Amino acid sequence: MSSRYILALDQGTTSSRAIVFDRAGNIVSLAQKEFRQIYPQPGWVEHDPREIWGTQAGVAAEAVASAGLSGKDIAAIGITNQRETTIVWDRETGQPVYNAIVWQDRRTAAFCDELKHSGHEAMIREKTGLPIDAYFSASKIRWILHNVPGALARAQAGKLAFGTVDSWLVWHFTQGSVHVTDVSNASRTMLFNINTLAWDEDLLRLFEIPASMLPRAGSSSEIYGHTADNLFGGAIPVAGIAGDQQSALFGQQCTTPGMVKNTYGTGCFLMMNTGDAPITSRNNLLSTVAWQVGGKVQYALEGSIFSGGAVVKWLRDGLRLIRTSSEIDSLARSVPDTDGLYLVPAFAGLGAPHWNQDARGALFGATLGTSAGHIARAALESIAWQTRDVVRAMEADAGVPMPELRVDGGATVNNLLLQFQADILGIDVVRPRITETTALGAAYLAGLAVGYWHDLSDVAGQWQLEHRFAPAMPADDVARRVAGWQRAVRASIAWADD
Ligand SMILES: Nc1ncnc2c1ncn2[C@@H]1O[C@H](COP(=O)(O)OP(=O)(O)O)[C@@H](O)[C@H]1O
């Protein structure tokens, strides 16, 4: 094969990124652009789908050009994306009928509560691996169809298409000729049966969603189509798709059962590879499709934390305590500890393992001595505390302690966070040399589909340790702080449930 590189597109919640990788898995170039977060009402979060496409296409072109390359140097494109975020568009014009409703959006919480009360929970969990929650796409699609004038009728007439962000991007890269998703993204819609790997008619009926709106659910590694000639000056195969968390699991090479990673982005998402069958969590985690590669499906257990790095963004853009995200480090280090302050960042409710749609952010333990430094430190620690709750749930499901935690994502540049994480988990936290593992996973998926890499053994040596954080905090200190965190979470849930 003459082409020498893979282009991976990582369409995240806060930014669109494009990375060119070489055959050794090294980053050759990277371009990134943040885009607008739209908050029309408390608890609502939207993106403009045209900005998603515009920023993603823009950084893709920039990454290729800045490496001095052109389209013919790219063997394949892999796409990975924020999951669940819901876009509905007109098949003919390609125009969205509404903004993208983002995974964090809570507007359908009341409808989801009704579904729970009418006894659908067990059936939905059995088919989809998911608890009923506004997080997933189904209730968001239904909201659009019921709230955009004329949308339901147009959908019933076959005129509208639904897609998660991957589908939206492929549609545009192929100028409307390919409407596809992969099984990992499909498994987040709450319309997809993860046992049969097919859209589920009962669920489509329950959510009143016409089947004609849905994309084909393909594997995670195949040629779905080619980019239109005008985009990169030549057709490039789009050959890999996976939800960003599944892609990070693949990029971290957690390809055998029992391996776990945590990605610290806007949210935090822990995933454990569970092999070739979904396992039902007894501890409020969800089961999901990890990927389908070469006809082989693998599943994962997931603990989804809604607000991870988002707390840092909140300190920056909401509270304006810091000007740049990296400033949180020095601000947090300006105090030796939080002095008993806890932040429960339930800005979008609480995900795993609590699943409380109505919980909201809370600070506990503030005194007149509380400074910006204490808030910064409590914010960073809240990311680690939530991760600890999920790790314990995962260990309970697996029946064995976790040996170590592989980490990646934007917030893992923060050593203070990762040291605290190791301290309160009591296990090593391991950061690889390449923390852009989300994009790397998509690159692997695309490269495998076009024979750029033949199989996983071609990339096996590419995972390399950059830093190992070992636990150092005395056990009684950890126990005292754990008790404080647990009280804070209980209090914030009690406030929501009152
Ligand atoms: N130095 C830092 N310390 C802690 N968090 C950080 C730091 N720099 C960035 N972040 C956080 O990392 C997140 C961005 O990570 P990224 O993996 O790009 O997320 P996403 O894919 O969700 O957009 C943001 O929420 C940001 O607040």
Ligand SMILES: O=P(O)(O)OC[C@H](O)CO
């Ligand atoms: O954009 P990220 O990295 O925060 O990931 C978002 C998740 O896929 C939502 O489920």
